[in-house]
Amino acid sequence: MNVRAGWMLVRRTWSSWMQSRSFFFLLAFGWLIGPLIYLFVWSTAAGQGAVDGWTRGQFVAYYLVLINVNQITYSQTYWTVGMMIQMGSFNRLLLYPMAPVFDAIASEIAGKVVYMTFVIPVTVVLALILRPTLSTTVGNIALFVVALGLAWALRFFLGYAQALLSFWFTRTEALLVIQEALVFLLAGQIAPTALLPAPLDQLAVLLPFRYMLGFPVELLMGRLSGAEILTGFALQGGWLLVALGLYRLTWRRGVRHYTAVGG
Amino acid sequence: MGHHIRLIWKFLRASVQQEIAYPVNFVISLVYGLITLAGGVIGIEVLFGQVDDVRGWTFASTLAILGVFMSISALRGLFISPSLDALAGMDGDVWTGRLDYVMLRPVDIQFLASVRQWRPFALIDLVLGLGVLVAAVTQLDATLSAGRIAAFLALLALGMLVMYSLLLAFAGMIFWSPGFLFGWVFDGLFQMARYPVSLYPAGVRLVLTWIVPVGVMTTIPAQALTGDLAPEMAFGSLALAVALFVGATVLFRTGVRRYASASS
Numbered sequence: 001m002n003v004r005a006g007w008m009l010v011r012r013t014w015s016s017w018m019q020s021r022s023f024f025f026l027l028a029f030g031w032l033i034g035p036l037i038y039l040f041v042w043s044t045a046a047g048q049g050a051v052d053g054w055t056r057g058q059f060v061a062y063y064l065v066l067i068n069v070n071q072i073t074y075s076q077t078y079w080t081v082g083m084m085i086q087m088g089s090f091n092r093l094l095l096y097p098m099a100p101v102f103d104a105i106a107s108e109i110a111g112k113v114v115y116m117t118f119v120i121p122v123t124v125v126l127a128l129i130l131r132p133t134l135s136t137t138v139g140n141i142a143l144f145v146v147a148l149g150l151a152w153a154l155r156f157f158l159g160y161a162q163a164l165l166s167f168w169f170t171r172t173e174a175l176l177v178i179q180e181a182l183v184f185l186l187a188g189q190i191a192p193t194a195l196l197p198a199p200l201d202q203l204a205v206l207l208p209f210r211y212m213l214g215f216p217v218e219l220l221m222g223r224l225s226g227a228e229i230l231t232g233f234a235l236q237g238g239w240l241l242v243a244l245g246l247y248r249l250t251w252r253r254g255v256r257h258y259t260a261v262g263g
Numbered sequence: 264m265g266h267h268i269r270l271i272w273k274f275l276r277a278s279v280q281q282e283i284a285y286p287v288n289f290v291i292s293l294v295y296g297l298i299t300l301a302g303g304v305i306g307i308e309v310l311f312g313q314v315d316d317v318r319g320w321t322f323a324s325t326l327a328i329l330g331v332f333m334s335i336s337a338l339r340g341l342f343i344s345p346s347l348d349a350l351a352g353m354d355g356d357v358w359t360g361r362l363d364y365v366m367l368r369p370v371d372i373q374f375l376a377s378v379r380q381w382r383p384f385a386l387i388d389l390v391l392g393l394g395v396l397v398a399a400v401t402q403l404d405a406t407l408s409a410g411r412i413a414a415f416l417a418l419l420a421l422g423m424l425v426m427y428s429l430l431l432a433f434a435g436m437i438f439w440s441p442g443f444l445f446g447w448v449f450d451g452l453f454q455m456a457r458y459p460v461s462l463y464p465a466g467v468r469l470v471l472t473w474i475v476p477v478g479v480m481t482t483i484p485a486q487a488l489t490g491d492l493a494p495e496m497a498f499g500s501l502a503l504a505v506a507l508f509v510g511a512t513v514l515f516r517t518g519v520r521r522y523a524s525a526s527s
């Protein structure tokens with residue numbers, strides 16, 4: 001692993017993105033609105049009492065953490081990979097002595113720095129105004145960090161594998177749109193997954209989407225029992241293996257299929 | 264007038280021809296429309312599965328808001344957004360300088376910029392939105408009089424006018440500051456219109472009513488339907504719509520006059 005080259009890759013994207021940071025702050029603003037709506041709706045619904053064991057302050061805490069987790073796990077790069085393959089600019093990446101996925105990962109790391117310089121201050125201000133109730137333990141924080149890393153990897157590789165389908169098809173971003181819509185629905189954004197009605201809550205536990213977003217937040221808030229934590233990590237790890245498998249498959253088959261533009 | 268309608272018809276036909284070249288997009292639009300629908304309805308169902316009403320809003324009246332929101336979004340996606348994006352979006356005519364050719368045409372530039380490009384598949388979303396609206400109306404306790412429906416339709420039209428004026432103003436701003444996409448901020452705030460404005464904290468409600476009046480687009484028409492609307496709010500939204508339309512038109516035309524093509 002070449003650390004210096006990796007750092008250079010990160011720095012390159014980071015400097016180019018910081019140049020037009022207001023553009024990226026706007027994007028980050030757009031991503032923040034979804035969770036923010038449900039923060040308001042649920043905290044108004046809870047009012048002075050509680051909804052199914054959730055108080056107003058807990059909803060606020062849940063969604064403020066979720067905003068940050070969403071920003072960390074949401075990958076902008078997988079949206080552009082498909083376009084690069086179709087337009088032929090992917091050629092440049094193929095000439096480097098490394099797999100193109102490292103370029104995407106470097107942009108990911110650089111991009112997160114840019115986005116988080118916007119999202120973290122906004123969250124702090126919102127926390128000062130809206131007063132969340134969050135009590136957590138060191139153990140929960142540790143579980144949160146692990147689950148967050150896995151959540152990022154799962155969302156990234158599943159998205160990247162879909163983007164690589166551009167080697168064969170032209171409209172792969174539609175799959176990504178559907179993935180993001182299902183994340184919205186089942187990952188804990190319209191409501192914490194425990195509050196979803198009967199068939200949906202079980203579906204949310206089984207499908208990969210909760211493990212991209214809601215699962216780490218639930219861990220941090222200490223809302224899961226020991227058994228739920230274990231099955232959660234098992235399912236998250238299992239889905240990550242599936243995602244990595246899909247990535248390897250689409251990459252190996254796809255790059256042989258690739259003929260560049262005008263081929 | 265007849266001339267303009269014929270032009271719209273021609274633009275529409277050209278857009279349909281472009282779009283049916285990609286039949287897969289129909290399936291994608293349909294699937295995406297259904298997922299959005301499910302997301303909206305489930306969001307409301309989950310909420311009212313837990314509580315009976317929030318600040319006077321029930322399941323049926325909140326569903327009516329969603330129906331209005333989806334219908335307005337669909338109409339926006341049908342022609343307003345595609346047309347204005349072709350002008351002021353990324354890679355749009357102003358950035359590339361293609362606006363030269365648009366301005367050479369012997370038709371009013373604002374008209375041309377507003378109806379030039381259509382996305383016929385947005386009709387799927389319109390059908391879904393109207394479906395939600397009908398479903399909501401059948402669940403409302405109140406009986407619907409013809410007067411109430413007429414008020415609803417009139418306020419819906421005013422909401423559309425507010426939406427169009429804001430988007431036109433944002434598009435017009437590109438003549439001053441290319442690169443900064445005001446529309447994106449609006450898009451985010453518009454998402455908030457899928458719930459009644461009274462569900463938000465006081466500060467946010469103020470912004471959504473007076474500064475970026477998305478409440479006028481969904482909450483007020485839905486209130487007309489459920490019979491909860493105070494008459495002064497109806498007149499307020501009429502005044503607002505007219506003022507915004509005039510303001511946006513002036514801004515857009517001033518902007519067009521500043522346009523000096525893309526070449527240096």
